[in-house]
Amino acid sequence: METTRELSVVPQQGMMTKMGIINPTFIEDAVIVSEKKQEKEHPNFIESNTSGITLEELETNCIVPSFGDNQLTISHQTFIHRIEEAASIFFAGETFGNTEIRVSHKILGRHPSALTKRKEELKPEDETIYYQRMAFCFHIRTICREMNGEEVHLCIGGVRSLNEENLYGKKSPEKFKIFIGWRVRVCSNLMLTCDGLTGRLEVMGDTDIYIAALKLFREFNPEQNLRLLENLGRTMISQEQFCQIIGRLRLYQVLPALQMKELPKVILGDSNINAATKGYIDNPNFGLRGRAKISCWDLMQLLNEAAKQSYIDKFLERNQNATDFAVGIQKALRGEDTENYGWFLG
Incomplete structure (x- = not known):
């Protein structure tokens, strides 16, 4: 599992433009959402080193970083609002669930007036905080289906990673990722495919985010996507085949670059593969559970459960890669694509 890293910075004047008033009493504690208070209906959609935060806490307890020329970045909360607005327009009449927000890589800084103070002289009101990485999602309660015996909802969300921005330079296009796809209720696993992801979206303003979200929603076909994923439940994998797949996934990571290029791209790391292997034995929903075989589903x-242990900025791509891999294995087992994914079956 990747470990938590907390950074502490003393920013330039331009990097600490403030939005709202920081309440120092809640800087350290309020960002963690109480499990009891939140009364979660399902597990988190991403784990790793993330913690929960509310939209209100983002708006009141966190500053909004700016570029070196004092122009504000697009805030995490503005990003969320634009996606929510686009979804409410495109899916008018539908009922939406609560927006779940996960953050990581806490950035501690100081107000410009406290730059010359020694650390032991700092008062709570001298300190600032924001989160470098943020992921959020919300599901559409009224677009619900059953897929291979599991309840699934259509889910929308996005990812923002400020580590991809050069905050010390002039304002430049900012990078975001937006997704739409089905999510399994029992485990909150996302099942993303390439048609449900924007990839890295570069925008100059939040209006561009809104437009890009509408375009993604228009081009995504929920029912076609559902049929593709549901079909995975019809192809079985024996224990011997599963072991072969896991062994090949490990071997893949140490292949010469030239040979690796000839195979389908796999970006799952050792920790992801280890987690999937463990889940094969003890996952209560998708493991063996006394069976002789599991399905491609x-x-x-x-x-996808294993991909939830990735850093926020790598999560969506790994989730999509895991989904694509399962679809590819199914094709190989059916004899439809033995040249590519057939290698993983030995």
């Missing part, structure tokens, strides 16, 4: 869920 189960394989996808084990890999």
Whole structure:
């Protein structure tokens, strides 16, 4: 599992433009959402080193960084609001669930007036805080289906990683990722495919985010996507085949670059593969559970569950890669694509 890293910075004047009033009493404690208070309906959609935060806490307890020329970045909360607005317009009449927000890589800084103070002289009101990385999602309660015996909802969300921005330079296009896809209720696993992801979206303003979200929603076909994923439940994987797949995934990571290029791209790391292997034995929803075989649907869920242990900025791509891998394995087992994914079956 990747470890938590907290950074402490003393920013330039331009990097600490403030939005709202920081309440120092809640700087350290309020960002963690109480499990009891939140009364979660399902597990988190991403784990790793993330913690929960509310939209109100983002707006009141966190500053909004700016570029070196004092122009504000697009705040995390503005990003969330634009996606929510686009969804409410495109899916008018539908009922939405609560927006779940996960953050990581806390950045501690100081107000410009406290730059010359020694650390032991700092008062709570001298300190600032924001989160470098943020992921959020919300599901559409009224777009609900059953897929391979599991309840799934259409889910929308996005990812923002400020580590991809050069905050010391002049304002430049900012980078975001938006997604739409089905999520399994029992485990909150996302099942993302390439048609449900924007990739890295570069924008100069939040209006561009709104427009890009509408375009993504228009081009995504929920029912076609559902049929593709549901079909995975019809192809079985024996224990011997699963072991072969896991062994090849490990071997893949140490192949010469030239040979690796000839195979389908796999970006899952050792920790992801280890987690999927463990899940094969003890996952209560998609593991063996006394069976002799699992399905390609189960394989996808084990890999997607493992991808939830990734850093926020790598999560969406790994989730999509896990879904694509399960679809590719199914094609190889059916004899439809033995040249590519067939290698993973030995």
